[in-house]
Amino acid sequence: MALVNIDDFRDLAxxxxxxxxxxxxxxxxxxxETMRxxxxxxxxxxxRQNVLVEPQPQDLATAYLGKRHPLPFMLxxxxxxGLYSGKGExxxxxxxxxxxxxxxxxxxSIASLADLRIVTDGPLHFQLYVLEDRSLCEEFLRAAEYAGVDTLFVTVDTAITGIRERxxxxxxxxxxxxxxxxFARLALKPRWLAEVVLAGMPSVRAVEHRPEFGRGALEQAANLSRRIDKTxxxxxxxxxxxxxxxxxxxxGVLTPADAVRARDLGCDGVVVSNHGGRQLDGAPSxxxxxxxxxxxxxxxxxxxxxxxxxRGADVIKAIALGADGVMLGRAYAYGLSAAGQAGVAEVIAILEREISISLALMGIASVEQLKALGAEAVSTL
Ligand SMILES: Cc1cc2nc3c(=O)[nH]c(=O)nc-3n(C[C@H](O)[C@H](O)[C@H](O)COP(=O)(O)O)c2cc1C
Incomplete structure (x- = not known):
């Protein structure tokens, strides 16, 4: 079956x-509801479709998080x-x-920042859940510094976990x-089971050395969740x-007031996010x-x-309405689950292709031009 779009990867996953x-x-x-x-x-x-525009060389590169990147989205x-695919990170x-x-x-994560640094010297960011135990937080920060992490994303919409009924x-x-x-349920997917087990019994590497978190990814994750600072x-x-x-x-910011607060405290940016509709159901898209x-x-x-x-068009709409850059969640998790590294690469390529074609059909040569046009490039039904 040809994998043409992100939904195809979802079905395969x-x-x-x-x-x-x-x-x-x-x-x-x-x-x-929020997820939908x-x-x-x-x-x-x-x-907005503009026709008969003199063609110019296309450029999808743009700046976000203080640097220029070849595409307007990141992972x-x-x-x-690492549970969806062996060595998934x-x-x-x-x-x-x-x-x-x-x-x-x-x-x-199953892999640690240090594990990733062994395989790449590209830009690495780290997402931090603030834990009650600040000494462990400081340990995470030191590991991030050591791995040359550029940006720390602090997730603030999960002090309490929303009930995910599935x-x-x-x-x-x-x-x-x-x-x-x-085990009986996992064994229904023997190829997955073999792949993940061959990669080594999964554990959350960042807390593996701390006996109070227990052993194995499931127990460590449960203990980590419990220790996220609710205050x-x-x-x-x-x-x-x-x-x-x-x-x-x-x-995890959804209001202008919270964004201003973050800026006034010296933060470098915010992610407008509702955690993919996994937290406050009823929050706005x-x-x-x-x-x-x-x-x-x-x-x-x-x-x-x-x-x-x-879709590439989603990225274009987000940029037009004021995002400097866009972050993928499920889109690449489906790609990874369906087809490993090649699946993630193909998800990135599909979105790139869709952005490229849609911008060309809009008569827009570059993401920078799209940013300059802003809300003029879209209208509301
Ligand atoms: C399976 C899954 C796990 C996630 N884990 C985290 C996480 O550990 N930390 C975090 O800040 N956000 C996490 N998120 C939220 C994503 O970073 C992102 O906000 C969300 O997926 C965006 O929505 P989308 O998946 O519809 O693109 C997770 C999302 C999914 C789907």
Missing amino acids: RRRRPKIFFDYIDGGSFEE ANRSDFSRLTL GPVGFL VKAVRAAHAAGIPFCLSTF DVRNGFRSLTRVTPDL LSWKDIAWLRERWAGKLVIK TIRALPSIRATVGTDFCLMLDGGIR
């Missing part, structure tokens, strides 16, 4: 991966990549860096070890700002939240956006 992991990637919280709105609100926007933090970072785009490693039904996160029942506040962001000399970006945030913070503050990006 569903067929190739155990249901417990596919549902974890694919699902959202409660009624999954992330997609359907893109459909409410139309692209955002997605937990447990290594495969994802390799695919990202082959395309010249940054990769952000999640706190909840996960509750499958026992994801409540299971702390592989029970006979879970996180702006005071803690000020604390982090003092300790982290690199760029600091707050992930990110594309709906973006314009008023851009209007309030002005042009100089870096705004990234994620949520529901499945």
